[in-house]
Amino acid sequence: MNRMMITSTNTLSQLQLKLDTISSNIANVDTTGYKRKEANFTDLLVQQFNNQTQASREIGRLTPNGIRQGTGAKLGQSQLILTQGSLKMTSRSLDAALTKPDLFFSVRVSDESGENIRYTRDGAFFMTPVNGNTHQLMLVTNDGNSVLDEFNRPIVVNGNVTDISMSGNGQIKIETSDRGTQTFELGIVSVKKPQFMEQLGGNLLALPANLNQMNVNAEDILTSLTGGLRGEISMTQGALENSNVDLSKEMSNLIMVQRQYQFQSRAITMADQMQGLVNSIR
Known part of the structure; x- marks a missing residue:
């Protein structure tokens, strides 16, 4: 499995947790005194590959030295929001x-x-x-x-x-x-x-x-x-x-997470197609 697949797979599992959090908020929009939860993401381990071992040879370079490659994102915190409901x-x-x-x-x-x-x-x-x-x-x-x-x-x-x-x-x-x-x-x-x-x-x-x-x-x-x-x-x-869930905001968050989920799924599909193309070359 190549790096693109690993990164997308790691992120997909965490996006599912955020979907569960949003779904719980929407399901309890009419629950008396319910407090919504908010999920925040953080980056997983990032690796840097230096294409030039000596910084002195990069005189005049305008971009950071090396290539930083991530391995996806994780759900860093699920925070309880205690704002007053109506x-x-x-x-x-x-x-x-x-x-x-x-x-x-x-x-x-x-x-x-x-x-x-x-x-x-x-x-x-x-x-x-x-x-x-x-x-x-x-x-x-x-x-x-x-x-x-x-x-x-x-x-x-x-x-x-x-x-x-x-x-x-x-x-x-x-x-x-x-x-x-x-x-x-x-x-x-x-x-x-x-x-x-x-x-x-x-x-x-x-x-x-x-x-x-x-x-x-x-x-x-x-x-x-x-x-x-x-x-x-x-x-x-x-x-x-009443609960402090803003239904319009939760629906917007749901759409955004669905789009992110589709993007990561598409990345896995593209990586699979690229591997198939490489394997077909003789």
Whole structure:
């Protein structure tokens, strides 16, 4: 296989990864609180062949000495973009939208690895009975994951709920007909280094499992807003945040990547035709 084929093949596999990223963004254009990802490319190893070993013999040369030949490109980084999405008013008392781009709700998810804390921007909450007891309700997400308070405990309400109100600093007050008012502080974190977060299914984010290998602490990536830090929270009740995906931009990126994919495929075809031509010479 000649160098043209190697370069094109290397790049094709990486372009497929970018296509997958764009496809995921387009598929989640209507997902509440979804944050788009952006893929960036870097060059692979570049080799330089000097056609003149002594630079002194290249006096008067206007172009750089030698010939630089690349071996393709790779997906250097897939970056999570935390820009604020537009708000959609719902007037529903259990809907909450975070109005700062770095804030996330804390939820508890049960999966094959056990119970873990995850983070989401989707503030469409519901109340579900605990073990079938209609007088004991738990605050959950649309997928049934329990919403946590500032100390990472599930929010459980006792009594018959009559009214729900939320304040801008993440406090939720639940009025009951038989137990009075119950107040909770929603568990909210501030993500300062989103490039370390892993994007999971179900519109969830998680801390990477290999923090120790990266020599990074969880505190370096995100901060739990408790105590005096609650003043940094900004939230609106009766609204949901739309995704920050710009469909027109994603479609433009999709067309560009398709053109690049076609170009690399054409390069492989041309290299094959050239080899066939050379092999046919007698």
